[in-house]
Amino acid sequence: MCNPTKLTVQIGKKIVERKIRYDSTIVDTECKLLNINEQELILFHRIEVPFTMKGTQYNLTIPRDAYTLAYYWNELPYNLYVWRDKNGSYLGSYFNIVKNTTIADAMVSFEDLIIDILIFPNGEYFILDEDELPMSLNKFEDGFAHQALQTLINSIEPLLQGILLKSEKEFSHNDIISTLYDS
Template sequence: MLERKYGDRSEWKRVLKREYIQSFFDTEEFKGYVTLLNIHNVREPLFVKYGANSVCIVDDGYIWLQHFPTEGHHSLTTMFDAQGNIVQWYVDICLQCGIDNNVPWVDDLFLDIVILPTGEIFIKDEDELDEALSRGSIDEKQYKIAWKEANKLCKLIANDGFDLMKLSRAHKEMLLKKLNK
């Protein structure tokens, strides 16, 4: 059984005070939902380790912007710190994106890609993908979809061709304007 992750992250207990907005985009550059979680107050910051570096991905004043494309097998979350700097891009490889009760979601296929502003790329949770296949939580076709999508995106990222990353700042500003009206 795949885990369904929702864009509003309403189940996230770490975040004590938040604002949320979403919008549907249908442009030449992107078609799908974009969500913005403006994190005002957290129980405690969240740090993750990539190699020797520790990166704060959630704290007071952070913004998470998530793209849910109508096509493809991925979702992109851009994490901004309180000063508006991009902390990381996080790609969830998924079976599909959809919408339920007006909230976008992904059916997570375990495999993730992290891109740091330095250009470093990390593939995460290969072991979870392998385990899901061996447990029968996913089938061989879904396993191949996950790796095909991850490999395609890694090539695009390495060649500065994953254009969705370039839309993060503009889409964040558009949604913040709507939120602050």
């Protein structure tokens, strides 16, 4: 687990999120530190380019100037993006199934295991990208991704509700978000 006393903790500090895709390509995104403690790292990222996530029945568009609260845990096989509009209203969430999350002073990195869960504001969720796996989900990564997905699905509602309530209370368009948003 990360040791926050070894990290330079400064709200608003720039931190790179490094996503290592399954094909070994790397995507770096510059974020800003919101919080770090022994359990989690939370980053802020302002959306510059709108995008649309597609579920089986619905689409979720994240507009320009919305923001992401990104949650990372060294000990858990997933990370979470919570999207809010520029006024702080909840737009939706997205879990990545991952491995080898590493939190360092200026970077958080993780290996993406392709499978994701998209959650709409009404609570409906969809498992994404199973068709992109190089083999069946049961066999992929020796069953690790399947087990991580099942564990997450079994706890998704209380887990997400707890994080949403906490983020609403601590970060929903308060002074910290306003400062990060405008910088």
